[in-house]
Amino acid sequence: MSTHAVHHAEPGAFQKYFWSTDHKVIAMQYLFTGMAMAAIGGFLAYGFRMQLGFPNQHVPGIGLVTPGKYNALVTMHGSIMIFWVAMPILIAAFGNFLIPLMIGADDMAFPRINRLSYQIFLISVIVLLASFFVKGGAFGGAWTSYPPLSAKGAYNLTPIGASLWLIAVALEFVAFLLGGINFTVTAMNSRAPGMKMFDVPMVVWMIVLASIIFMASAGPLIAGAVMLLFDQTMATGFYDPNRGGDPLLWEHLFWFFGHPEVYVVLLPAMGIVAEILAVFARKKLFGYKTMLYTAWATGVLSFVVWAHHQFVAGIDPRMANIFSVTTLLISIPIAEMVFLYIATLYGGSIRLDTPMLWGLAFIAEFLIGGVTGIFLGASGTDIYLHDTYFVIAHFHYTFVPIAIIAVFGGITFWYPKMFGRMLNETLGKIHFWGTVIAFNVIFIPLFMTGVAGDQRRIYSYSQFQEQMKPALVHLRTTSTIALLVMLAFQIIFIVNFFWSLRNGEKAAANPWRSTTLEWTVPSPPPHGNFSELPTVYRGPYEYGLPGRADDYWPQDAQN
Amino acid sequence: MWERYLTGASTYAHDIDHLFLLIGALVGFWLIVAEGFLFWLIFKFREKEGVRTQHVTGDEKHLARWISIPHFLVILCDIVILVPAIMVWYNIKEYTPPVDQTVRVFAQQWAWSFQQAGPDGVLDTADDIRTVGELHVTVNTTYRFELMSRDVIHSFAVPSFRLKQDALPGRTITGWFRPNRVGSYDIQCTQMCGVGHGLMAGRVIVETPQDHAAWLMREANPATAGLPTPSQTALQPTPAAAMEGMTMAEARR
Numbered sequence: 001m002s003t004h005a006v007h008h009a010e011p012g013a014f015q016k017y018f019w020s021t022d023h024k025v026i027a028m029q030y031l032f033t034g035m036a037m038a039a040i041g042g043f044l045a046y047g048f049r050m051q052l053g054f055p056n057q058h059v060p061g062i063g064l065v066t067p068g069k070y071n072a073l074v075t076m077h078g079s080i081m082i083f084w085v086a087m088p089i090l091i092a093a094f095g096n097f098l099i100p101l102m103i104g105a106d107d108m109a110f111p112r113i114n115r116l117s118y119q120i121f122l123i124s125v126i127v128l129l130a131s132f133f134v135k136g137g138a139f140g141g142a143w144t145s146y147p148p149l150s151a152k153g154a155y156n157l158t159p160i161g162a163s164l165w166l167i168a169v170a171l172e173f174v175a176f177l178l179g180g181i182n183f184t185v186t187a188m189n190s191r192a193p194g195m196k197m198f199d200v201p202m203v204v205w206m207i208v209l210a211s212i213i214f215m216a217s218a219g220p221l222i223a224g225a226v227m228l229l230f231d232q233t234m235a236t237g238f239y240d241p242n243r244g245g246d247p248l249l250w251e252h253l254f255w256f257f258g259h260p261e262v263y264v265v266l267l268p269a270m271g272i273v274a275e276i277l278a279v280f281a282r283k284k285l286f287g288y289k290t291m292l293y294t295a296w297a298t299g300v301l302s303f304v305v306w307a308h309h310q311f312v313a314g315i316d317p318r319m320a321n322i323f324s325v326t327t328l329l330i331s332i333p334i335a336e337m338v339f340l341y342i343a344t345l346y347g348g349s350i351r352l353d354t355p356m357l358w359g360l361a362f363i364a365e366f367l368i369g370g371v372t373g374i375f376l377g378a379s380g381t382d383i384y385l386h387d388t389y390f391v392i393a394h395f396h397y398t399f400v401p402i403a404i405i406a407v408f409g410g411i412t413f414w415y416p417k418m419f420g421r422m423l424n425e426t427l428g429k430i431h432f433w434g435t436v437i438a439f440n441v442i443f444i445p446l447f448m449t450g451v452a453g454d455q456r457r458i459y460s461y462s463q464f465q466e467q468m469k470p471a472l473v474h475l476r477t478t479s480t481i482a483l484l485v486m487l488a489f490q491i492i493f494i495v496n497f498f499w500s501l502r503n504g505e506k507a508a509a510n511p512w513r514s515t516t517l518e519w520t521v522p523s524p525p526p527h528g529n530f531s532e533l534p535t536v537y538r539g540p541y542e543y544g545l546p547g548r549a550d551d552y553w554p555q556d557a558q559n
Numbered sequence: 560m561w562e563r564y565l566t567g568a569s570t571y572a573h574d575i576d577h578l579f580l581l582i583g584a585l586v587g588f589w590l591i592v593a594e595g596f597l598f599w600l601i602f603k604f605r606e607k608e609g610v611r612t613q614h615v616t617g618d619e620k621h622l623a624r625w626i627s628i629p630h631f632l633v634i635l636c637d638i639v640i641l642v643p644a645i646m647v648w649y650n651i652k653e654y655t656p657p658v659d660q661t662v663r664v665f666a667q668q669w670a671w672s673f674q675q676a677g678p679d680g681v682l683d684t685a686d687d688i689r690t691v692g693e694l695h696v697t698v699n700t701t702y703r704f705e706l707m708s709r710d711v712i713h714s715f716a717v718p719s720f721r722l723k724q725d726a727l728p729g730r731t732i733t734g735w736f737r738p739n740r741v742g743s744y745d746i747q748c749t750q751m752c753g754v755g756h757g758l759m760a761g762r763v764i765v766e767t768p769q770d771h772a773a774w775l776m777r778e779a780n781p782a783t784a785g786l787p788t789p790s791q792t793a794l795q796p797t798p799a800a801a802m803e804g805m806t807m808a809e810a811r812r
Binding site: 155247248284317 | 564565566574575578579582583585586587589590593594596597598600601604605606607610611612613614615616617618622623625626629630633634637640641643644645646647648649651652653668710711712714716718719721722723724725726727728729730732743744745747748749750751752753754755756757758760
């Protein structure tokens with residue numbers, strides 16, 4: 001907090017929008033890039049779901065989905081949605097926008113590292129998108145990129161796409177390592193006077209925790225990615241069993257990162273939902289410290305569960321027992337966390353505005369994702385369910401609440417602060433119901449096809465008699481139609497988002513009557529945020545205190 | 560269990576199905592209770608004119624109970640699930656029952672091929688039978704399989720057997736199965752293995768001992784292959800798709 005706000009001069013347009021070090025502008029860069037990537041990721045899902053629902057027909061906008069094209073569609077859908085949608089929006093966009101505003105700082109601790117982080121991220125986006133247009137097309141070896149398939153062009157037939165994919169992922173990791181350092185340092189060092197560790201709003205804690213988990217887990221995968229790149233381009237043999245390498249090594253390195261990654265995106269989403277619940281239930285979070293400890297416990301445990309992705313991968317079968325135990329252990333803190341969220345509603349005064357609908361939907365849907373995970377963590381049932389559509393349905397019941405539902409919750413909640421206008425409530429509610437109902441109709445059938453034996457990443461089931469029963473064919477078609485409905489409802493969001501930028505009702509500084517610091521500055525916040533840096537007197541969720549006129553007591557109000 | 564959607568055709572199919580039902584009952588209970596409580600709270604504590612929200616921290620003893628009791632119940636449920644889960648896993652993946660026959664399963668882009676003992680009953684002799692796309696086994700016989708890959712990672716999945724095992728290049732992975740129902744069942748590859756992944760189909764044909772012996776003789780003496788045999792009529796449904804898969808697999812090689 002070296003510079004005082006008044007020293008910030010208003011920069012020119014190029015400086016302001018393309019070369020800015022302002023955390024809010026960088027947040028918007030991440031947000032809009034992430035939303036554009038989400039549109040691409042959704043389009044890819046449309047492509048392969050059409051092939052599954054209506055096999056071997058011309059798909060408008062994509063053409064005939066050949067096996068090679070199908071593989072590229074599923075690979076890129078998974079990679080984009082995790083690395084280029086969930087991470088930039090949940091961690092980078094919300095982290096950049098919220099952390100300084102919520103802790104009472106004028107900017108991030110390292111503004112220029114922040115700018116560099118986005119620029120590297122943008123390069124990773126360009127590299128990834130370029131891979132669609134190279135010879136052989138985009139990488140089609142699944143987002144897990146297991147060698148030897150990913151290591152040799154002769155096997156995957158997309159030699160350039162495979163390397164570009166790997167380079168893009170590595171660049172994206174660099175961007176988020178820089179961002180993670182920045183978030184952690186800012187939250188630790190730049191808090192307003194009086195803001196103790198347990199006065200920090202939950203979402204800031206969660207983003208910091210997620211950054212720490214990411215930074216601690218990314219190293220092995222980056223090392224693995226470098227070795228894989230050498231295998232691809234310099235004919236080394238790190239993963240080639242004919243030359244003493246071992247493909248299992250990649251699986252371990254990948255999943256040592258890959259499982260903590262789930263919690264890297266989950267925790268910020270949980271944080272966003274915590275803020276929404278507190279404000280719209282007018283309640284102090286139920287057991288703030290317990291919530292924090294369960295989040296820490298989840299983070300620590302997430303490092304010792306990775307091999308549950310490899311139960312049947314050819315590891316020593318005795319290992320599965322250990323990882324089955326740790327995997328079910330992680331259900332304890334996560335379940336407790338969800339209980340705390342539900343208990344927060346107790347005794348509240350609940351207003352069902354659009355952000356709250358998203359927040360409540362997150363809990364309701366994430367519960368389904370959570371309990372279905374038990375079937376997969378239990379090694380006995382995983383033998384059968386591994387790599388079936390049951391797995392796909394399960395993780396979409398976690399990732400869609402995380403990267404779609406919680407994100408919409410966050411956007412609708414902080415939109416007034418970000419852009420100074422209110423979103424249209426009616427359009428918001430139509431969009432909510434259309435999205436959430438369609439989402440369930442997409443994935444409940446997929447639980448059933450998975451249980452009935454549909455394996456993943458198969459472009460057509462016509463080869464398999466057992467999977468061609470009419471009931472299963474209908475389920476696949478239902479799922480596809482529901483996806484089309486869900487995608488169509490996103491148009492309402494886009495219209496609402498851009499129409500309200502100019503025409504929405506002007507937002508007051510604190511439209512939701514909230515307690516945290518970002519609501520004490522004008523909407524949108526000026527360059528430098530606070531005209532006078534605030535002092536914090538109390539915790540972030542003081543709602544409904546007896547004997548006060550208002551039912552909320554802002555963190556910076558002296559009395 | 561899900562007979563309508565998928566048959567169980569091996570001895571451990573029902574172990575896995577029962578475990579699935581047990582977990583389903585337990586987590587289903589939790590899901591209903593949690594969702595019910597969530598919706599009840601939303602309904603009960605809707606904003607009302609003149610009713611003020613309550614200020615509680617959640618650290619009060621009488622309220623913290625609402626978290627700590629479910630917390631211990633979750634631990635209990637985890638244990639109730641873990642014990643049978645590990646038992647099922649142990650029986651299928653760690654323990655091998657006395658073996659009657661051994662088959663070798665080779666995965667490659669994008670076909671399954673099999674090697675099993677010929678009429679002499681000994682593997683690695685001149686009369687070994689090698690097939691592509693089709694594995695013929697005898698019902699109620701315990702098979703040990705040796706799974707190998709010739710190129711990339713594949714996964715050998717027979718949904719009706721509830722059998723799944725990745726094939727890794729450079730290793731031989733063993734396992735077992737004991738078919739207990741005559742019929743013809745799909746083999747799917749379930750690890751992304753390249754462009755032909757979705758086409759990498761195969762069939763397991765579970766036969767009675769007589770049919771299997773007849774098939775063996777026919778395979779061992781190709782001269783008589785053209786003659787109709789009891790096994791061809793006994794095989795219902797006819798493995799037309801499997802034959803198609805076989806020719807496709809061969810065409811791609």
